[in-house]
Amino acid sequence: MISQKLNDQITRIGPDTPAGAVHRMYWQPAALVDELTGGEPRLPVNLLGERLVLLRRGDGYILATRRSSPDEPPAHHPARDDICVVEGGPVYPVVEKKGVFFAYLGTGEPPAFPNFDCFRAPDSHVFAFKGLWECNWLQALEIGIDPSHASFLHRFLEDEDPAESYGKQFRDKAAHTDMPMTQLLREYPRPDLEVEETDYGLKITALRHMAHDLTHVRVTNQIFPSAICIPMSREMIITQWHVPVDDETCYWFTMFTSFRQPVNKELMRAQRLKEHRLPDYAPLKNRTNAYHFDPDEQETQTYTGMGPDINVHDQWAVEGLGAIQDRTREHLGRGDAAIVRYRLMLRRAIKALETGQPEKLPMQDRSLTPQIVGPLSNDAIGDTGNWLAASRQMDTERRAGCPWDATV
Known part of the structure; x- marks a missing residue:
């Protein structure tokens, strides 16, 4: 458990807050390119506690400060009417990357983009989407760096045919076996964890020791300050940012990156639009309708009884903690190693900025x-006895057969 003062320090993200200052040192996803429909030259954007508007300027875009009124809708709702830009207000640079507009709200020269797979793959191999969660960004991130939760929160009691599961996480077969991933996660629910710091954040390795002296190795990553990179299947990865709208609301922005075949964007978009409304990308399943909980489904099909979409499972878990999780009463265990390590990294970053470093x-x-x-x-x-070599070989083989330059 931590003190309320420390919990406030690592969760609040307004312009004059410690964690907000850290976030402003990085490019943040601001909007999907798909949101600018019909040649619309402007788009309201709410980011890091600021109400902004995305505007065309020359051949590119900027974020400008927009005037707010007392009767304006909630911060996450992108109302388009009567958008007024504050003259002389801050203007932030924007770049487009693979269907996402990224903005830099800090001072000085923006940092370079790392050469991550999601940025270096061709447009044909990347699909971007987003979704709204009504909770603080940190609890949204922390569920993504907890490898054990997949064995419980995403437990499927029936295993579907992976051939019918394009664009869905955990529906592949485990590498070099005929065992569905859902079965492996269900039968080996308590992995050993190894967490190491990297140039970009954290590398998290979950080891599920199986029969016949075999080990399943799942490598996921925390990309500082608020993103994750995880495998979706053997051929696709997910890079997901947990972007603060304000202290109590966030968006997840995801880039799905395929190594071999072009992404079927129409299918993946249709799958996700069945679960979200436009224009604010709010999930149709939410606390107002109990996330469509079905006790009969819970008895025979899924752990949550809330359908097969794992985003709904995560949403229920993180929103259920309250708008801002009360960490003064938590009790972390061995499965929370990455969460502990991340919070230390965030506190070090806050200290570095406070001391001018x-x-x-x-x-x-x-x-x-x-x-x-x-x-x-x-x-x-x-x-x-040699799980590390197996993990590296799997990655090397996948990259060697890739039609774009995925070399590392």
Whole structure:
């Protein structure tokens, strides 16, 4: 458990807050390119506690401060009417990357983008989407760096045919086996964890020791300050940012990156639009309708009884903690190793900014950041005594057969 003062320090993200200052040192997803429909030249954007508007300027875009009125809708709702820009207010740079507009709300020169797979793959191999969660960004991130939760929160009591599961997480077969991933997660629910710091954040390795001296290796990553990179299947990875709208609301922005085949964007968009409304990308299943909980489904099909979409499971879990999780009453265990390590990293970053040492933050060296590649995010199975080599071989084979330059 931590003190209320520390909980406030690491969760609040307004312009004059410690964690907000850290977030402003990085490019943040601001909007999907898909949101600018019909040639619309402007788009309201709410980001890091600021109400802004995305505007065309020349051949590119900027974020400008927009005037708010007392009767304005909630911060997450992108009302388009009567958008007034504050003259002389801050203007932030914007770049487009693979269907997402990224904005830099900090001061000075923006950092370079790392050479992550989601940025270096061709547009044909990347699909972007987003969704709204009504909770603080930190609890949204922390569920993504907890490898054990997949065995419980996403427990499927029936295993569907992976051939019918394109665009869905955990529906592949475990590497080099005929065992569905859902079965493996169900039968080996308590992995050993290894957490190590990297140039970009954290590398998290979950080891599920199986029969016949085999070990399933699942490598996921925390990308500082608020993103994750995890395997979706053997051929696709997910890079997901947990972007603060304000202290009590956040969006997840996800880039789905395929190594071999182009992404079926129409299918993946249709799958996700069945679960979200436009224009604010709020999930149709939410606390107002009990996330469509079905006790009969819970008895025979899924752990949550809330359908097969794992985003709904995560949403229920993180929103159920309250708008801002009360960490003064928590009791972390062995499965929370990555969460503990991340909070220490965040506190160090806050301290570095307070003492005038921004270069100590991850990926703030302008010359070295473009050289950061990957990160490795995959599932593999190998001999228990040599699981590391099996994981690296799996990644090497996947990259070698890739039609775009995925070399590391």
